[in-house]
Amino acid sequence: MLCYNIIRSIPDSALDCLLMPAVNCELRTRVDPVEPKTFWINPYGVHFGLLKVSDMVRVDEQGKRVGGADQPINTAGFIIHSVLHQRRPDIHAACHVHSPCGRAWSTFGRGIDMLNQDSCMFYNDLSVYPAFGGVVFSNEEGHHIADALGPTNRNLIMQNHGLLTAGGTVAEAAAFFIALERACQTQLLVESAIAPGTRGGNAGIKKTLVDDVAAAYTKRGTGSPEAMYMQFKPEYEMILKESGGDFLE
Ligand SMILES: [Zn+2]
Numbered sequence: 001m002l003c004y005n006i007i008r009s010i011p012d013s014a015l016d017c018l019l020m021p022a023v024n025c026e027l028r029t030r031v032d033p034v035e036p037k038t039f040w041i042n043p044y045g046v047h048f049g050l051l052k053v054s055d056m057v058r059v060d061e062q063g064k065r066v067g068g069a070d071q072p073i074n075t076a077g078f079i080i081h082s083v084l085h086q087r088r089p090d091i092h093a094a095c096h097v098h099s100p101c102g103r104a105w106s107t108f109g110r111g112i113d114m115l116n117q118d119s120c121m122f123y124n125d126l127s128v129y130p131a132f133g134g135v136v137f138s139n140e141e142g143h144h145i146a147d148a149l150g151p152t153n154r155n156l157i158m159q160n161h162g163l164l165t166a167g168g169t170v171a172e173a174a175a176f177f178i179a180l181e182r183a184c185q186t187q188l189l190v191e192s193a194i195a196p197g198t199r200g201g202n203a204g205i206k207k208t209l210v211d212d213v214a215a216a217y218t219k220r221g222t223g224s225p226e227a228m229y230m231q232f233k234p235e236y237e238m239i240l241k242e243s244g245g246d247f248l249e
Pocket of ligand 1: 096097098161162
C-alpha cells in the first residue's frame with residue numbers, strides 16, 4: 001500500500017505509478033510471497049484515494065489475472081515494467097508518476113546538478129532516458145527503460161514524460177521518488193532565478209555546485225538503501241495516521 005502513500009505525498013500527480021515487486025502499480029502491484037513470479041496490481045480506473053487492499057488483482061508476468069479481485073487492469077502498462085523487473089533482479093520496487101516538477105524538468109532531457117545536500121542522494125545514481133516517441137505499450141519500451149537505467153542506477157528521468165525511481169524495497173523506491181521530485185523542483189527554481197533576462201541572470205549570478213568528493217561522501221550517508229528506508233518511514237506513519245488506515249481493508 002505504499003504506492004498509495006506516494007500518491008498522497010505528491011499533490012496533483014498524474015498517476016501512473018508502478019511499484020514492483022513488493023508493490024507494483026501500473027498503477028500498483030505486489031509480488032506474491034508464495035508465487036514470486038506473480039504480482040498484485042491495482043484495478044484499472046479506480047482512484048488511488050479510494051483503493052483498498054481487497055481491490056487488488058493478482059497477475060502473472062504477462063499481466064494475466066490469476067487471482068485477487070475480479071477487475072480489469074492496464075495489462076500493457078504492467079508488461080513494460082515487468083520487463084524492467086526481469087532485467088534488474090536487484091530492483092524489488094519501482095515508482096513511476098507523472099508528478100509536476102519531474103514532468104516539467106524532464107522536458108530538458110537532463111539530469112540534475114549537485115545543487116545541495118539533498119541533490120547528492122542522486123550522485124552517480126541517476127540516468128536520463130532521452131527519448132519519447134509517444135505512448136508505447138510493448139516489451140521493447142521496457143527494455144529501453146532498463147537500458148537507460150543501466151546496471152546499477154536506481155533513478156531515471158524520462159524525457160517529456162516524468163520520473164521513475166527504484167529500489168530493493170518499496171520504501172527505498174518511494175523515498176527516492178519523493179526526493180527526486182523535490183530535487184527537480186529545486187533545479188527549476190534555481191534555473192528560473194538565473195535565467196537570461198531575470199534579475200539574477202542580468203546580475204551574472206552563477207550556480208555553485210557541490211564538488212565530487214563531497215557529493216560522493218554525502219551520497220553514502222544520505223542516499224543508501226538504509227537511509228532511504230528511514231526517510232520514508234515517517235512519511236508512511238504520517239499518512240497512516242491521516243487516513244486512519246482505511247486503505248488496509
Ligand atoms: Zn508514464
